[in-house]
Amino acid sequence: MDSLTQVTIDFDRSHLIFPTLIGSILVLLSLAIIAKRRHKLAEAGAYWGQITGHMDKPRFFGTLALTVLYFSLMVPVGDIWPNTGLGFLICSIPYVFATGVLFMHERTLKQMLVMLVISVFAPALVWWLFTEIFFLTLP
Amino acid sequence: MEFLSLITPLFLALVVGGTFVGIIFGAIPGMTATMAVAVCLPLTYSLGLENGLALLLGLYVGGISGGLVPAVLLGIPGTPSSITTTFDGYPMAQRGEGEKALRIGITSSFVGGTISLFALYFFAPTLADFAIEFSYVEKFLIILFALTVMAALSKDMLMGIFSGFLGIFIALIGTYDISDGGNGNLRLVPPGTEYWLDSGFSLLPVLIGLFGLAAILDEAELGVPKGQSREDVKIGSGSTFSFSVFKGQAVNLIRSSGIGTFVGILPGVGGSAASILAYSNAKTFSKTPETFGTGEPAGLMASESGNNGLTGGALVPLLSLGIPGDSTTALLIGAFTLQGIQVGPLFIGNNPETWNAMIFAMLIANVAMFAMMYVAIRYFALVVTIPKHVLFPIILMMCVIGAYTINYGIMFDVWTLLIFGLFGWVAVKLGLEVAPFIIGFILGPSAEIYFVKSLESFGDLTIFFTKSWIAAVLWVLIIGSLIASVYMSKRQRKLETRSS
């Protein structure tokens, strides 16, 4: 009887035990979910159509596009002045400004100016605080 | 009372200043107490041991406490240990009780911190001896117990549990970490992505992606509707805070603080488990478990007293075994060795002045934290009145800093933020649940190491039941928690059908 519960673990392969176990549980659970929800699954297309229909597309995709651009530029820009965090500072200012303007509802000149001031000061303050005072590495 | 000679104005100023900086670090999404301590560690070299520790302990207490501010006001946990604070704190803030929620959180933090400090002062060596009774098996069971909260937190049991296991699965991506006892081999890494994924996804970027970026994407999708106005925050009006909310919560507070302290004592279980366990216990023992997750003060109390309970607890193994109880206390070892002081089983006996000064610093830090945050709440709460088009870009920028600096400058962590921001946005639409997911993600790696190591060491599945009386007690708790979850979900369904 004892042998039923006994297990020998080969250390060199022990990295696969838990992923296999959890993976199997996930498969079982997904089967259960599919069985329980097959009606809903059939309506998936309509559901997503509804979501994209109601979406504020410029704001949503605009945010994503700006963020991807922001992340991609930070390191190359920072590489011009290595280890100064300037890549972060230089990219954050336009990013904060552009995202702010994108999220704004009434784009008056005054609002834009306020946003501009904030988008220069906030990143500059943060950059100064973290690179100069706390001595952290930024891109 | 020789240690009183160490308590100079500089000492006090360092504790209070440390607490202040700690609160700021904790309050910024993505910056943690660990980061605050790491940043200030080099300063301690010139300060000397006691003064250096005063600063670091202030940072530690402040950092753990500050996490509750964004958790309550923005729904973004400032540190991993404030995840459960968002469950009830954020709904309260949404219905205009942000200030009240903050006051409850701060008071609970203070209670948790103080209770654990007493435990540390009076029972440290005894508790440490108890902690070493926990082998791989018992530690696995503790993690398993914490994982049962996935069931309790699920809105839809099946989807919730699926989300939780998905979280565990995704946490396993990368190498089976050698420094935790693994064999260093890669798994679940798609070919071609090894360069980025060999260490897997880091917790903090995943966390702020799921809670921060995903929420902002949600808002962007809806066209960024206008936020709360100053009147909505109900400063000084409507539902005001009074200490009477704590009536009948003494048991909850003490239990949660105790759980926090205890989790802190166990090396390697991880700080986030403290508030998770405290929260799930509060829910299990509550008379109205269905109110948890909808802005229930008791949930907030459990979470905050649990995570601050950790502070004293995590110092127990550090000071009586030389082993850190969490990632922040691991850095404190550095502060000691920088000064040429060994920490180990003889530390308390050999350095009574330092030990007393540390306890005193912790006490001051807790009081300072309470006083400063209590006064500052008014201003914190105004955060929600900042127009969203100003607030969101700044939050995004702060998230980037947090993600980039958490591992001292790794760009992939910033991309992780985006990946999980998008994942979080899609997941909710698919009916996946974020809360169990992140809990699975946090606990997954420890669950793996302790499960595999238990079998590797003892070679028998029955060991999980037969190891010790502690294991038996843990099984009772695990089963109790599962039964309670099933019962609660049935009861909730009944309540829903009745009300509809």
Place this chain on the structure above:
Amino acid sequence: MPFTRRTLLAAASTAALLIQPIAAAAQELPRNVRMVIGSTSTGGDTYQNSAIVADALAEHLGINIKVDAVGATEAFKALGRDSRGTTLMIFHDQSYLGNLYGVTGYDNPFEEYTVGQTVAINPGNAYLVSCDSPYQSMDDILSAAESGERVRVAIQPGGVSEIGFSAMKNAASVRAPGSEENIVAVNTGSQSDKNQAMWDDLADVINGSIQANEQFTQLPQDDQKCMRFVWITARAETLAQAPAEGMGDTTRDELLQYASPETSVTLDGEEDFTFDKEFFFLYNPEMDPAIIEQIDTALTEIYEAGEIQERQKASFFIPNFLPAEDARQHLMDKRDTYSEVIEQISGDS
């Protein structure tokens, strides 16, 4: 729009101004240097050592050096990406031991990178047994293995923690071929896991360090946490440079009892096996060698001034500066010795 051509031009010219100093002084370390280390802990020995060296170097050269604890894999990646000298690395013997043991993420540092100056030694690597253990010495352990007793040793596989274990197996095989089979590894992680393995009776011997475990050796005999040193891997010459008061309540002379030649773990029947954990610089292979020379000169001057040694000794490190050339040769010889040990025992089993 605020971004007119003029502002852009202004930005571009500021940029040009800022680039200039870097271009002009290509043979020297730039003003802002990032030092990555092979450990993720900012409280550990690698960080402390690197911080001491970085501070001294930054002050001496009048530049900024920031130490980032990114961990081995990420540190090697960062170093590989940057050949301008803006990223340097400090790590220890793990960098080539990881490669010898075939750990994922470790290339041969002598081929893929440029190995540079050694700066210090941590002499603390040690092996311990529980106070109630029947083994009094390494000799007892090796004879137990010879007589067929299984000796379980808790280590973290794949590096510094395993090399002493490999040496034990090698010594067992020199002493009585085949007996190395009886020395088996218990694979654990951190120091706390190794201690716990002893207390759970999963291991007979654990790898540890003088710094982390000394206090446990001072506990009363009947305390279940009590431990005894059986072996310190450092060379006697290294340990002899430690402060005479040693560590905690254990003096240097007492520590020397556990190191070669008093405690012998043989390499080949004649010489003893020793292991010093040395910290050294690693550079991008394409980096201008003039920078290495600059650091050579700077470190020579710093070590002549003598202040850095005091700081290192205060943290129980042994100062050990070798200029890049000498350090490289020394570390390659060291690597070759260990490579033979590892091959020897893996060939047997």
